[in-house]
Amino acid sequence: MTESDRELSAMVQELWDNDINRMKPGTDYRISLQGKAGDVMSVNDDQDGIGSPLFSYVDESMFKKETFLAFISLLDNYESDTGVPEIVTPEEEAENHKFLDAITQTPTMKIAHKYLVEKHLSPEDMTEFKQQLYRIWFELYARRGSSRPDSSGFEHVFVGETRGGRTVIGFHNWIQLYLQEKLGHIDYKGYSVSAGSPQPDENKHILALQFSWKNGIKPKGSIFVGVSPEFEFALYTLCFLSSPNERVKVSFSIYNVEIVCHHYNQKHIGTTYPVLLKYQAA
8 A cells, every 4th residue: 555545544534433414224224145246147137036126124214414414415416328319408507516515614615725725636615615516526527438428427426327228337425325226226246355355244344236227237336334424525535635546545443445536537427436455353
């Protein structure tokens, strides 16, 4: 681990320690891992050995907290198919700003902002900082194969997209996964384990999995589970602005994690998600 990785790890640990809205596994929510995902299968393949949803319980009273409410209001603002231009209405733009207003009041985003200001990576003025966040996450751009703006960092990472109607891309957020599964739009196909990575644990906060959504397959996706929207937003923004590398290793709590963070034209987040490398010894 490089010196910059160690410094970033210390910051991520601080974010983790101050994520006051993080939900507790087994108490605030329960997941049911069931079986391991097989090879990529068709959307309609029912022979995956997974008989139940991933989420068996979520305390939805947590969703009434300001940042959760503001986050959830954004999830229906997008066209999932890449190639279909996004049209942002004034109401949707207002919802984006309301979400940024909410999360920048939280301890995690205040910690991230302070660090980024000290590193001369973000403006100290809060209005300018929110403009920077808006550009990184919400400004539209044309994803590969499209000639018109059809995507954004927020849509890709937190909402999910489909390509060619058959492949799910992005979609790295547990709240969206839970809500879509509750609506019957998600079919959980099982957990994934890479060579050298640990077995997943229902009481841990990081999971790799396979699922189908909107007639498309996500062969393997990796997500945080139970964390607050502001934690993920702060973490990914930190990685995007502070590291030119598209893969950053950080250690916090009991997790050794690689944060994948692809830049798009150096201005926007293309994609970002966690990859669990190992659990640290207690």
